Amino acid sequence: MARFHTSTGAFVGITKLPNVFRSGFQAANRRLFGVIPRLPWIPFAAQRAISKVLTKNFSVWEIGAGFSTLWLAERVNHVVSIEASREWFDRLQTIISHESISNIDLRFEWQAEKMASFSELPDMSIDLLFIDGGPRGACLANGFAKVRPGGYLYLDNWDSKHFWEDQVDFPTKYASKLTSCVSLVDFVPGQVGVYEGLLLQKASSHHID
Template sequence: MLIRYTPGATGPAAQLRRAVRAVLYLPTACRMAADSCYPWLNAGAVRFLNRRLTRRMIGFEWGGGRSTVFIARRVLTLVTVEHNAKWRRKTAALLARHCIGNVQSRFLPPGDAPGHPQARPAIWQRLGHVHRRPEFAAYSDAILDFPEDSLDFVIIDGRARVECALNAISRVRPGGFLVLDNSEWEKYAPIFAITAGWTRQDFENGVWRTSILCRPVAAGG
């Protein structure tokens, strides 16, 4: 069960929720305090990544930070896309401090760049989906530089997450997986609809949820 945060809420009930959330968040805060490269994800999802990632893998990440170093240490290559200049600097500093050289970092701040609408997967047209955050068009389309079925995993932990997922599902190879953080938010429900048939694992800590969606391998594959 998740203890929801309601912005701007006041009164005894809101204060109690904040106190309970703080207690539930404490184990994560302690892990992050003890290790500067511990990802800001649910512990179950971190354990999953620790088990599944291998030195042969190629991955893609929206939203850099602690996870970038954690993942890069375990894979062949990682591409990370960031929209925020502050987080870009923090991630670059972490990578330099830990001598990580297998990360390709891209900085794509919000703006007027149209992205690559002509290269978007057919699911956009099939759903009649219109980009809800057009200022992040280039950001969410960055993954389209990769061929279909070419990535072992994709981390979605930045902006325009539905649009990122629409682009990512055809880039994840069969047997690969998506990691969606803050997946309890109702606005991300379309991601679960478009990955119907994928295996889903949810990891919760009472404060937020991280979901991992594994693309099935075709019969005989």
């Protein structure tokens, strides 16, 4: 698809077109000077939407670590982040140690079944499940019960349906268990392209069947 559309053909929208310059500038800095924006590599619209719902008492479970991990840690109480790339794990661990960041539990795990296991978590115990890596479909299926009523799930690269395997109909299938489902299409930091993220809010307990 053109650079103004997602892989599934969704247009970024007229009001977001100026973000191509921001994205392009960051991409040029990255390629020419190795300067990587310390932002989540998710649509700009998703950054804004997530930042509005985060509070300092949030507990976050993240699949797929990155600069999103650092960004989240600045805004919430605690982040557990699972990363399958040893290079990214080591890079982030160095930053965390150098900056004495105490509210990130960064874990290296490359086995899909372990990345998608939430067995250590009680049901309804986290405020945000942030999925941007690993076996995404399995993480969504297994992790939904771990999000508290009224909590949130962020699903990055929702337009890449092959990432989500048999969970592409999740928003429809679980509509009665959701308060909202918002598609967030925009450019992303550090590379020129349009992608889609999905922000779900789990229904309050008295609305869940």
